[in-house]
Structure formats: C-alpha cells, structure tokens
Amino acid sequence: MNESAYALETRNISAWYGKDQVLFNVSAQIPEKKVTAVMGPSGCGKTTFVRTLNGLHQTNPQARATGTILLHGVDTSTLDIVDVRKRMGMVFQRPNPFPTMTVYENVLAGYYLTGCHLSRQKGDEIVETTLKKVGLWDEAQNKLFKAGTSLSGGQQQRLCIARAIAMEPEVILFDEPTSALDPKATAVIEELLSNLKTEYTILFVTHGLQQAARISDFVGFFMLGELVELGETKRIFVTPQDKRTEDYLSGKYG
Template identity: 50%
Template sequence: MIDPHESTARPAQTTDEPANGMMPPPIRRITLDSQPTVALPPSQDAVAIANTGDRSLAAAGRPKRGVAGPERMTISDLSVYYGDNQAVKHVSLPIRQGEVLALIGPSGCGKTTLLRTLNRLTEVTGSARREGLITLDGTDIDSLEVTEHRRRVSMVFQQPNPFPMSVFDNVAYALREQGSKRPKKKVLEPYVVDALQRAGLYDEVASNLDHPALRLSGGQQQRLCIARALAARPEVLLMDEPCSALDPKSTNVIEELIVELRKELAIVIVTHNLQQAYRVGDHVAFMYLGDLVEYGPTDDLFDNPKAARTRDYIGGAFG
C-alpha cells in the first residue's frame, strides 16, 4: 500500500503533467543525499564506446544507439530562476550531433525549463532569469538574433499545437520569411512535402493538404508539429515530452521517427517515461530538484547508476 505521506516527498507539480496513458513516473521516496554526482566528461564516453566496439550493441534486445558526432551546443554552469525560485542549478551538459539526449526526472525538476532555455523561450516568461553560458557551435546564444537562433534550435511541445490553419499552411508558416514578401505556394510546395515526408506524415495527408490541421488525430497533429519544426531545417530539435498526450501506437511512430531523425540532427528530449528514455536516448541526464544528478550513456546509466538518487528513481521502473 502506498503510504499517503510518502507522496509528499515528491516536489510539487508545476507545469509538467504526469504522462498520459503511459507508465507514470514511479512514486517513490528519493533520498535527498549530498552533492550532485559529477557528470562524466562526455568526450571520454564517446571514445569508450568506440573503443570497446560498442559493447551495448552486442547485448541482446538493446536498442541501437546513435553515433555521436561533433558537439553542437554546450551548456555550462546554467542556472535558471523564476523569481527567487531556482529551477535549474548549475547544470553543464553537451548536446551532440547525431544522438539523442534524454532528460529524465520527476515532475518539476527543471527538465522543461532547461529545454526551453536552449531556444531562449524562457525569455517569454517575464519572471525568468538565466545565468551561465549556452553556446551553439561555439557562439554564445545571447549574441545571436533570437528568431535566427530559434530557427536553428527548434522545438516540439508536449501538447500537439498546430495552428488553426490548413496542414500545408502550418508547415509553410515556418518557411515563409517574416514580413514583406510571401513566396508563392508553388515555390513552397516541394519544401512542405519534404518536411512532411521527413516527419513520416506525408502519405497520410498527401490528398488533403488543404484540410484544417486540427481535424487530424492527436498523433498526426504531433507529427505535423514535428514537420513544422523540421521545415526550417533546424540543427537542434528540442522535444518536450512529445508523446505524453498520445496513445501507445502514435508514441511508437514518433519514437521511430526520433531514432531516424537523429542521423541529421542533435535531439534533446524531455520525457517522464523511463522506457522511452531507454529506447530513444543515447545519453541520459537525470535531473532532480534542479540539480543534474547524473549524466552518461543510456546503457551505463540504466545498468549501473552511480548516484543513489538515480538508482532509486530508475529502480522504480527497472528494479
């Protein structure tokens, strides 16, 4: 039986909702032990995997992991505050081309805030304040023009949120330059079709590109949002629990899509679902109450978590 007092150990839920219809995050008391575990130097991991001949691949039943490419974004000593509340505490992480970084942790631990900071969407919230450095290809993202930066680092949200316009216009919206001249539909069409194909949606909507996007099913809407994000040819794709509002079948489709997309993009995904993190993540970062507790290759982190807090958290689903 679940002791009602135990649930108080979980942090108050803020923006994150528990995964809908998925495996919920385990309700377990997590010991509030000492200092956050220091993240492994990432470059070593990549070298280690390459040298050992990809030990994880050999193990039966393991998902195939992506091949890490160059580092695209670097987060160093990042802290985010909402008023006096520190939502993210001194987090440092690399984001590499060709692999998926999965952020896991209980609700309200700062995963989503961290993700939103990466494309400067936290700036939309008036009370948010950021410290530390985030670079994109070595350039401080604050020195990039914000709309330009968001075109390079695009985002898919928890709720499918297509605009109330046609399927075509939803994707074309991302392509159209802001302001004065609007390209003709004929010019845009190949790009729209390409984006829809990359998101694996084209075959389902090919005959009715002019239909309202909101008539699509939830899973299709979410893939449309992915297509919309891909249309601007971003270099980094941020996904905030992209499957939590979807049924298992749509989730499966989107997970396959993520694995496919990581070849050309760097992907950061926030998820409540540990199995999902295991299936699609190449590296996993476990966050708790704003701290980055542990970061490492997915198989290592799930097989031998180094921090007690990580062990307790993933033990809830894997123990």
C-alpha cells in the first residue's frame, strides 16, 4: 500500500503509440470529489493520459504505457484491470449508447456485460435513480424500452453518463464529452457536473479554456505530452507559474 491522500494519483506515466512517445513522466494528483479539468492543445496527450488511467490503451495493440497509478492509494497494476475499470467510469467524445440495447438496458449495460445478475426490482430501481441523477428520467421515462440510439445527441450522452454511474464508480473520466454536442446540450451536461461531484471524483478532458474555467475546481495543463502544471483553477488562471501556461491562456497556441 502506497500512501496517497488523493482519489487518484499517477507517478511517472509515460506512453507510446508504436515508436512515438506521447506522454512523458506525468505525475498528477487528482483530489477526491472535485472536478479536475485536463486541458491543452489538441495532440498534447490529454486523451491518452485519461485512457491509460483505466487501462483502455491496452485495447490498442500499438499502445504501451509505463508508470504507477494509485487509486485511493492502491497501485492499480496489482488489481485486475476489469475491477479497476468498474471503479472508474468513462464517458467518451461522441455519445456511444449500444445500438442493440434499449434505454433501460443501456443504463444497466455494465451489469449485463460483466455477467452480474440483477433482480427485476433492483434493476428498475437502479435505472430510475440513475436516470434521475443525470436528469433524463422525465424525458426518457416513456422511452425506456426504445433503442438507446433513438434519443437526441445530448440525451444519448446523458444516457452514457448514466451507464457509467450505474456501476457506482469512484471516479468518472470524461473525454471531451461535449465536443459533439450543441451549446444547449453542453450547458445541461456542465450543470450536471456540479451535482455529480458531490458523489464522484471527476476528471474532465476539454480543449476549451472557457469550459475548463467554468466547470473545474482544479485544472491540469498538458503540452507536448508533458503535464506542465496542475493546481487550483483560480490560481492557474490568475497566476500561472509556468511561462507555457501563461502563453496558452493568453491565446498564443491554437
């Protein structure tokens, strides 16, 4: 057991795609039940960083990562990766509900896919509470047994959030979840975050400065595969300590 006061902590994470190194010794501390935004120009490694946390990079045979990840102080490499993923939900860039499943089944997808058997009653209960948490219950109540893909884009993304939190994770990883949504749907999801952070530790990748400033308590800035600095959002935006952060905030990089 390593000592760590954080919900999630990484030590010297490096990652490669084929021969290209895309992350360099990233050490980050993610505080519990806060929203931590991960920002930086595109191609800076922020998505890769998030994907190494729950071992999703392993599904790509080209990808490789080294370093230590501590989940509530426990080195995740000592755990079954499947259990790590159950404890870390993930929401992706584009809404990706399972097209073969209904709204109801999509919420419980994690249970189905991991072979957990729920009683009908328990299932109903989880679906209702989770959909309420993501504010989809009123809209989708009558569509529970229609295909998950029949919902609108913003609703689909909230369904995907519901799918993640139905598994009662400790951490939720958001990988630019609003990049495919219109401003209205984006606003709904951003509002949702402030509710979610009372229960979950949230890591939120975004390429929008404004979005990072709006939603996060802490922010980490990535450039060229390095974590330049990580700190309280207010502090970073007002008095950045690194020249590169300052340049980025003043709009010198795209």
